[in-house]
Amino acid sequence: xxxxxxxxxxxxxxxxxxxxxxxxxxxxxxxxxxxxxxxxxxxxxxxxxxxxxxxxxxxxxxxxxxxxxxxxxxxxxxxxxxxxxxxxxxxxxxxxxxxxxxxxxxxxxxxxxxxxxxxxxxxxxxxxxxxxxxxxxxxxxxxxxxxxxxxxxxxxxxxxx
Amino acid sequence: xxxxxxxxxxxxxxxxxxxxxxxxxxxxxxxxxxxxxxxxxxxxxxxxxxxxxxxxxxxxxxxxxxxxxxxxxxxxxxxxxxxxxxxxxxxxxxxxxxxxxxxxxxxxxxxxxxxxxxxxxxxxxxxxxxxxxxxxxxxxxxxxxxxxxxxxxxxxxxxxxxxxxxxxxxxxxxxxxxxxxxxxxxxxxxxxxxxxxxxxxxxxxxxxxxxxxxxxxxxxxxxxxxxxxxxxxxxxxxxxxxxxxxxxxxxxxxxxxxxxxxxxxxxxxxxxxxxxxxxxxxxxxxxxxxxxxxxxxxxxxxxxxxxxxxxxxxxxxxxxxxxxxxxxxxxxxxxxxxxxxxxxxxxxxxxxxxxxxxxxxxxxxxxxxxxxxxxxxx
Numbered sequence: 328x329x330x331x332x333x334x335x336x337x338x339x340x341x342x343x344x345x346x347x348x349x350x351x352x353x354x355x356x357x358x359x360x361x362x363x364x365x366x367x368x369x370x371x372x373x374x375x376x377x378x379x380x381x382x383x384x385x386x387x388x389x390x391x392x393x394x395x396x397x398x399x400x401x402x403x404x405x406x407x408x409x410x411x412x413x414x415x416x417x418x419x420x421x422x423x424x425x426x427x428x429x430x431x432x433x434x435x436x437x438x439x440x441x442x443x444x445x446x447x448x449x450x451x452x453x454x455x456x457x458x459x460x461x462x463x464x465x466x467x468x469x470x471x472x473x474x475x476x477x478x479x480x481x482x483x484x485x486x487x488x
Numbered sequence: 489x490x491x492x493x494x495x496x497x498x499x500x501x502x503x504x505x506x507x508x509x510x511x512x513x514x515x516x517x518x519x520x521x522x523x524x525x526x527x528x529x530x531x532x533x534x535x536x537x538x539x540x541x542x543x544x545x546x547x548x549x550x551x552x553x554x555x556x557x558x559x560x561x562x563x564x565x566x567x568x569x570x571x572x573x574x575x576x577x578x579x580x581x582x583x584x585x586x587x588x589x590x591x592x593x594x595x596x597x598x599x600x601x602x603x604x605x606x607x608x609x610x611x612x613x614x615x616x617x618x619x620x621x622x623x624x625x626x627x628x629x630x631x632x633x634x635x636x637x638x639x640x641x642x643x644x645x646x647x648x649x650x651x652x653x654x655x656x657x658x659x660x661x662x663x664x665x666x667x668x669x670x671x672x673x674x675x676x677x678x679x680x681x682x683x684x685x686x687x688x689x690x691x692x693x694x695x696x697x698x699x700x701x702x703x704x705x706x707x708x709x710x711x712x713x714x715x716x717x718x719x720x721x722x723x724x725x726x727x728x729x730x731x732x733x734x735x736x737x738x739x740x741x742x743x744x745x746x747x748x749x750x751x752x753x754x755x756x757x758x759x760x761x762x763x764x765x766x767x768x769x770x771x772x773x774x775x776x777x778x779x780x781x782x783x784x785x786x787x788x789x790x791x792x793x794x795x796x797x798x799x800x801x802x803x804x805x806x807x808x809x810x811x812x813x814x815x816x817x818x819x820x821x822x823x824x825x826x827x828x829x830x831x832x833x834x835x836x837x838x839x840x841x842x843x844x845x846x847x848x849x850x851x852x853x854x855x856x857x858x859x860x861x862x863x864x865x866x
Binding site for chain 2: 346354388414452460
């Protein structure tokens with residue numbers, strides 16, 4: 328027989344729902360960002376009501392994590408790994424090349440709203456260093472400007488531009 | 489996907505047999521069994537897992553939690569990803585055994601945001617394994633914060649707060665997630681908890697994440713204490729190795745083929761040479777003779793500045809100052825004679841005045857490189 332998880336009221340004296348069983352702030356922020364492209368003020372207000380945290384607390388959480396954005400960003404978030412394994416495998420110039428090809432600096436978004444460029448810490452794909460992550464997909468062995476240009480051209484095509 | 493040819497034990501599927509054995513033994517005896525088998529934490533601290541479980545099991549609180557740390561953020565580390573990609577089933581069984589042993593009401597798996605795709609797969613596998621499971625397992629996906637690998641920061645993060653480390657004590661064993669007694673274990677530890685029930689289980693086999701200037705980067709399952717030269721003979725360096733970095737926080741050592749890779753040996757070397765070096769979660773980033781250690785140091789300095797949570801003033805300020813100095817010195821091709829002493833004194837300050845391992849290790853790790861490769865920092 329499938330056992331049901333204990334209901335909060337079975338564990339605690341109060342009628343308050345057990346926070347361990349409630350939707351998590353991180354999950355709600357991920358969901359909001361997936362829907363709107365970034366964490367909007369309306370989403371912060373909604374999550375605050377849903378979780379009981381104040382709006383400033385939710386905004387504080389959203390601004391704490393590198394992967395949440397409080398303003399609109401590009402359709403493709405280009406994350407260039409800047410960690411040791413990538414650096415010693417020719418990755419020392421990956422960011423520079425990506426920046427040249429896209430014509431933007433780190434932290435900026437292209438005018439067409441397609442690409443946002445970031446330098447980030449290791450994302451655990453060191454076997455294919457140097458790496459570039461675009462949204463959730465990893466592209467390894469990005470050790471030349473040509474390869475990077477081809478990657479961005481392919482993404483543009485995918486976006487129909 | 490990572491190659492599985494260099495690992496064996498960690499890939500064994502226990503198919504529910506270990507959980508059955510644990511249930512036959514009962515909760516208390518399971519903890520005794522895991523302690524006796526000598527399963528140590530694989531996240532870096534290396535304490536006996538059974539002891540940690542026992543401490544939480546003994547708490548009078550009815551509500552307890554089991555949390556798995558899969559916030560694998562140490563640069564150059566990917567062994568937990570390897571387990572999730574290749575042996576999710578045994579990992580889930582490990583969670584169930586731990587929950588049964590400590591009497592947890594619920595388990596949480598905190599997966600780093602960069603592993604979202606893996607988290608989705610894990611969720612499916614948990615759902616598939618559900619009929620046998622008595623404890624709900626919830627996955628919480630992080631959002632890019634290295635400091636959340638610190639266990640109390642991780643708990644804050646699950647609770648929906650900023651992922652900053654807590655003041656300790658109280659420790660999670662008495663006051664953890666939502667203030668309840670909590671065990672936090674690493675993915676490799678949990679998986680080995682299931683494997684430990686097999687007669688042929690070897691407690692000294694660890695997963696080494698090897699990358700950098702090698703032809704065959706990947707996860708190598710080797711006995712703790714393996715000689716660096718032997719490990720690299722399998723990974724095949726692409727150029728003569730000059731240094732190895734044990735992640736970012738682990739610092740670096742000059743390449744020495746005879747160096748035994750176990751925590752006690754590395755600690756002894758660190759003590760003898762007063763270097764901020766530790767083996768941690770067995771990460772080995774190989775740096776070849778053609779590479780610049782200073783460039784690697786710059787990448788680590790940037791890393792710590794970016795990842796400092798801002799809670800402790802010394803860490804927040806000094807990581808930024810160090811990054812700027814390294815950047816300027818590299819541009820000017822001159823570090824100056826005061827750079828090394830500056831790093832040393834900063835390292836003492838940070839070690840003394842930071843709440844968590846990130847702050848305590850950050851500058852020491854950089855100083856270890858400067859001290860051993862002075863010619864690159866002139």
